[in-house]
Amino acid sequence: MSVNIKLDINKLADDTISPVTKRISTTLISIWDLTFGQIDNFNEKYQLKKEKELKDYKTLLESEINKINPDNLVEPKLSIVGPALESSKFYYEEKELRSMFAKLVASAMDSSKISKVRTSFTHIIQQLDKVDALNLLSFQDKTRKPIARAETGYNSYKFINDNRYQYIFFSSHDIEPLSDAMSSSIDNLQRLGLIEVTFDRWYDNESIYDNYHDSSYIFSYTSGIPKQGNGYLPAEHGIIFLTTLGIQFIDVCL
Known part of the structure; x- marks a missing residue:
């Protein structure tokens, strides 16, 4: 009725x-x-x-x-x-x-x-945008997923060793897995308490992370422009998962 x-x-x-x-x-x-x-x-x-x-x-x-x-x-x-x-x-x-x-x-x-x-x-x-929403939508079927991070060098502040990490996360064909938009979204979702990311734990089956090392696949995922180089991107393995608040938010709002 x-x-x-x-x-x-x-x-x-x-x-x-x-x-x-x-x-x-x-x-x-x-x-x-x-x-x-x-x-x-x-x-x-x-x-x-x-x-x-x-x-x-x-x-x-x-x-x-x-x-x-x-x-x-x-x-x-x-x-x-x-x-x-x-x-x-x-x-x-x-x-x-x-x-x-x-x-x-x-x-x-x-x-x-x-x-x-x-x-x-x-x-x-x-406090969400389209990228945040698409990332959250990728958790509708699973509460935890693989994630990786790669060290990226920057010299904008002219430090001798000015390096930082960027996240690599596959959630949607609309978002580059390795990009400023992706990394800032992961940071924002953590800040809001919806997800947590750890690199102290990872999936035992390391083949899950094969695409996270494939530079050509990562950079051509949406743009079609492969990265130059030997095709291997060093990346640290980890897990990204929903918090209790994140699970409730998805159940209520998604």
Whole structure:
């Protein structure tokens, strides 16, 4: 049976809607209007190309809520849905982040997920970008994966031995496994407490790391431009894994 949540005040006159569903719909409509009403009424939505994205976001939110088992439907805490909807108006043009906010709001109405919902998830989503989202999505099937790091030399500060490490991580065809974007994303996800990385442990089957040493494969993964050299990149083996918070975040928001 469908829950049939609609963010439309006209639908509330339908006598087939249950009292609980009607109450939840009224609450959501009120918060939605307070948050997005001005965007609907002023030229800002055209300047920022938000009209279509706003419609897509509303449709997505309705879809996520209507997936909830009717028996699990509960009125959400305003401390969750209020900040989530308020913050999402600055991010819903980004497809991956729009989806996270919609799933967060829906999870706050699902009694089977409420224990995993954290008020901090709104702030976490605000600090993610597309690369972060794609990296997190790669953990939907496995909570731990192989990772490596390679020493990269830099002389921008004119130190005699100015070397640093960059991560090598295969998560998406859209991201170079060895790149500044990848390394900064791994750093950011660690800072947010969603993942941990260790090089004190690694997979016993070292063949898992073969691609992490293949310079040609790493650098042609998306760009098609192989790195010059003998084709072997020295890299230290490690493991990247989700924290408990990361597992809960993925279950709630992804």
